[in-house]
Amino acid sequence: MGTVGKAISLLELFSVAEPELGLSDLSRRSGFDKATTRRLLVALTGHGFVEQDAGTRHYRLGAGLSRLARIREARFPFLQTAVPLVRELATATAETVHLSEFGIDRLVTVHVEHPARANRVNVDIGQLLPLHSTASGIAYMAFARDEAVRACLAGPLDAFTAHTLVEPAAIARSMDEARVRGYSICDQGLEEGVISVAAAILAADGFALGTIAVAAPKARTAAADIAQRGLAVMAAAREISMRLNGDNLQILRRQA
Amino acid sequence: MGTVGKAISLLELFSVAEPELGLSDLSRRSGFDKATTRRLLVALTGHGFVEQDAGTRHYRLGAGLSRLARIREARFPFLQTAVPLVRELATATAETVHLSEFGIDRLVTVHVEHPARANRVNVDIGQLLPLHSTASGIAYMAFARDEAVRACLAGPLDAFTAHTLVEPAAIARSMDEARVRGYSICDQGLEEGVISVAAAILAADGFALGTIAVAAPKARTAAADIAQRGLAVMAAAREISMRLNGDNLQILRRQA
DNA sequence: GGATATCGGTTCATTATTTGAACCATTATT
DNA sequence: AATAATGGTTCAAATAATGAACCGATATCC
Incomplete structure (x- = not known):
C-alpha cells in the first residue's frame, strides 16, 4: 500500500461510535508502526484532516474534511x-x-x-x-x-x-x-x-x-x-x- | 513535503468555482509531475476521496470525504x-x-x-x-x-x-x-x-x-x-x- | 487534409522518503 | 515503589516515490 493509502486508512478508523482515538490505539488497529502512525497523523493534522485534543492528546477527524465535503456538496x-x-x-x-x-x-x-x-x-x-x-x-x-x-x-x-x-x-x-x-x-x-x-x-x-x-x-x-x-x-x-x-x-x- | 501532504494539496486545488479538473491541469497547478499527480489521484480514487468522470476523464472530490465529514459532524x-x-x-x-x-x-x-x-x-x-x-x-x-x-x-x-x-x-x-x-x-x-x-x-x-x-x-x-x-x-x-x-x-x- | 499541440496515461532507472526497533519522558495502575 | 501503559523521538536500512521520455488518441490550426 502506498503512503497515501495508509494515511487514508488511518482516517477510516474513526467512526461515529469511536470518534476519538489515541496514538497507540491507531497504531494497533492500523497495523502500522507507532512512529509511522504518528508521522502520518502529523501530516494529516498539518492539513486539517485530523485534529488533536489539547487535553487528552487523542486524535479526531478535522475541519479540513468538512471543507472539502462542502465543496463537493456544492457540485x-x-x-x-x-x-x-x-x-x-x-x-x-x-x-x-x-x-x-x-x-x-x-x-x-x-x-x-x-x-x-x-x-x-x-x-x-x-x-x-x-x-x-x-x-x-x-x-x-x-x-x-x-x-x-x-x-x-x-x-x-x-x-x-x-x-x-x-x-x-x-x-x-x-x-x-x-x-x-x-x-x-x-x-x-x-x-x-x-x-x-x-x-x-x-x-x-x-x-x-x-x-x-x-x-x-x-x-x-x-x-x-x-x-x-x-x-x-x-x-x-x-x-x-x-x-x-x-x-x-x-x-x-x-x-x- | 511528504507524500501525504502532496496528496492533500491536490485535493485542495478543487473549489466551488472549479469542482472538476483534468490531469494536466492538476499537475500544472500543483507543480507535481504528471506521473506523480496521477499516482496520487489513483491512490485517492481507490479510497473514494476523488472520483473520475467516466466521460470527460476529469477528476472531482469523492464521496469518501462526505462520509468522514459526516462522522466528524456527528461528534x-x-x-x-x-x-x-x-x-x-x-x-x-x-x-x-x-x-x-x-x-x-x-x-x-x-x-x-x-x-x-x-x-x-x-x-x-x-x-x-x-x-x-x-x-x-x-x-x-x-x-x-x-x-x-x-x-x-x-x-x-x-x-x-x-x-x-x-x-x-x-x-x-x-x-x-x-x-x-x-x-x-x-x-x-x-x-x-x-x-x-x-x-x-x-x-x-x-x-x-x-x-x-x-x-x-x-x-x-x-x-x-x-x-x-x-x-x-x-x-x-x-x-x-x-x-x-x-x-x-x-x-x-x-x-x- | 496534414501538421501540430494537447490530452490522459505508462515505463523504469535514479533518488529521496518512509520505515521500525530501540529509545525517552509522563502518566496511570498495581 | 514497581509495572505497564501512554505519547513522542531517533537514525541506519529498506522501500516507495519520482520524472524524463514515451505512447496512443483527440482536438486544433493553417
Whole structure:
C-alpha cells in the first residue's frame, strides 16, 4: 500500500461510535508502526484532516474534511436535496430511514433519521453497506452500470445471516424484481430480525448514484407494511432524483 | 513535503468555482509531475476521496470525504446546530451571512446564505479567511488561545487593501474592542467596499471554535446598520454556542 | 487534409522518503 | 515503589516515490 493509502486508512478508523482515538490505539488497529502512525497523523493534522485534543492528546477527524465535503456538496447537492425527503419519510413510516451514496464498491451511509421509539433499527452515519446483502445494495445494482454489478457478483459474497443471498443468480433475480416493482426488499440479509425496503436515486445519466431505504424490526412488519413502505420509499427516491436533475423526467426513463 | 501532504494539496486545488479538473491541469497547478499527480489521484480514487468522470476523464472530490465529514459532524454538530440560525440571520439582515470554523491557521467557510438581491457580497463555501484581515478572524482571535493569536501576529501579515490592518498593535486593539463590544467590525480589510461584522462561537472550554459573520456592501451600510447587525450576529453566535454546549451558561463566562 | 499541440496515461532507472526497533519522558495502575 | 501503559523521538536500512521520455488518441490550426 502506498503512503497515501495508509494515511487514508488511518482516517477510516474513526467512526461515529469511536470518534476519538489515541496514538497507540491507531497504531494497533492500523497495523502500522507507532512512529509511522504518528508521522502520518502529523501530516494529516498539518492539513486539517485530523485534529488533536489539547487535553487528552487523542486524535479526531478535522475541519479540513468538512471543507472539502462542502465543496463537493456544492457540485452534487445530494444531501441538501435528499435530507428533507428522508425526514418526511421517517415521519410517515415511523421507522429508521437512511440515505446512501455509492463509493468504490459499497454504499456509504450519509444520513440517517431514527424514529423516536426504543425498539428500532440502528444505522450509523458513515456505515458501509455491502451491495449484495442489503435492500439499498440491491436497489442500487438494479440501476447501476453493468461493470459495478459484475464486480459485485464476481467477488466473494459474505453470508452475514442464514438468510443472506450469496448465489449470483438469486441476487440477479432479486435485482430484476426490484426493477419491476420499483423498490427492493431485503429480508434479514445483513442482520437477523431486520427487514428493509429501498429505492435507487438516479443521476442525470439514468444510472443510480445512491439509495434511500427504510429499515424496521421484522417482528412488527406485516406484508402490507412492506408494500406501503416500498411505495413511499420509491416515491421519495423519484422525487429526489427529479430535484437533482432539474425535474427532467425524460432522463429518468430507466425508472419509468 | 511528504507524500501525504502532496496528496492533500491536490485535493485542495478543487473549489466551488472549479469542482472538476483534468490531469494536466492538476499537475500544472500543483507543480507535481504528471506521473506523480496521477499516482496520487489513483491512490485517492481507490479510497473514494476523488472520483473520475467516466466521460470527460476529469477528476472531482469523492464521496469518501462526505462520509468522514459526516462522522466528524456527528461528534461536533456544528453545521446542524448553526445553519438554522445562519438562515434566520440572513433573512433578518438581508445581507450575506457566513459561518466559519477554525482550521490550522485560518478560518474555513463552511456555510453561506446569500440574500436574494443582485448587489451583494459573495462568499464561497470552502473559502479560507485570514485571521488578521477579516471580521471573522478578529472575532475568532478575541476568544482564541494565546498561542493561536501569537502565531497569527508573528507571521507576515498581508495588506489586501489600503485599509487592511497589519500592525500587530492595531490588530490587538481591534480584538480588544471586539471583546468589549461583543462583536468585531472589519472595514474593507480583505476587499474594497465590503464591511463586515462577526462574533465568535465558543466551545465548551470557553475558547472560540468558529465564527458567524454578516458581510455587506459598504455603500449601503450606515453606522446604525453596523450596530444593528453587530447585535444580531452576537445574539446568533451566543445562541449557537449555547446550543452546542447544552445551554450551559456557566461555561460561557468569557463572553459574558 | 496534414501538421501540430494537447490530452490522459505508462515505463523504469535514479533518488529521496518512509520505515521500525530501540529509545525517552509522563502518566496511570498495581 | 514497581509495572505497564501512554505519547513522542531517533537514525541506519529498506522501500516507495519520482520524472524524463514515451505512447496512443483527440482536438486544433493553417
